[in-house]
Amino acid sequence: MTTYIREAREEDKPSISRICLLTSNFGTSAEHLHTIGELPGLMWALPYVSLPTTFGYVLVTPGKDGAEEVVGYIVATSDSKKYREATEETWFPPLREKYPLALASSPDLTDLDKFYVNIIHKPFDTPENVLEFSPAHIHMNILPPLQRQGWGRKMMGKVVEHLQEVDPKMEGLWIGVDPRNEEGKKFYKKLGATHFPTEHGEHYILRFSAFK
């Protein structure tokens, strides 16, 4: 077996969650910054595997024992507004019970855990001008051993292709980035994305016509 990309499935969720934890500190591991390691994945990755309008791909490589190992992912929605509605209807309610807001003042949690508990209860709003540009957005992460070998570009290519099939009139997608993630921004620029000024947060847009 060689390394390859396939559609993300339910059973990939534990691996996707782990990859998210190992890359969510603006591109590097956030493992040491959490007591609840599942929080980043619950916010930025797992809902995109199962909710309406979402889809994703994983990067799979032979593991030590020859079994498949998921080492990267790209997840997306073709409709950020519907995605947001779906998270409010089905994704966040059980998480809000599991992680009540009162936990955000518990001394047992790290500052970053608390940040996630807060945004589970009050997720970020996407700036209107971003949503006007495109309904589609992505999140992607690949573990260090498989970085810089062309897989990120290939995975983005899969998403671009799929979105153009979903809606041939769609012109691009957007990406919310951690302002501190300089490496991630270099990658997106290499693929043809450009910075998109917004009222809050940092956003890049990738026009399909500019994708390279």
Ligand SMILES: CC(C)(COP(=O)(O)OP(=O)(O)OC[C@H]1O[C@@H](n2cnc3c(N)ncnc32)[C@H](O)[C@@H]1OP(=O)(O)O)[C@@H](O)C(=O)NCCC(=O)NCCS
């Ligand atoms: C960012 C990431 C998804 C890129 O995927 P990748 O497989 O490493 O990137 P690729 O090998 O496909 O690179 C595509 C191009 O971008 C360039 N590139 C990738 N990472 C880069 C970096 N850190 N600095 C400069 N250029 C970079 C590559 O050199 C290549 O350029 P080329 O056109 O000259 O060939 C991956 O490195 C990653 O997951 N990093 C850690 C987590 C992260 O930052 N995720 C993004 C969250 S917003």
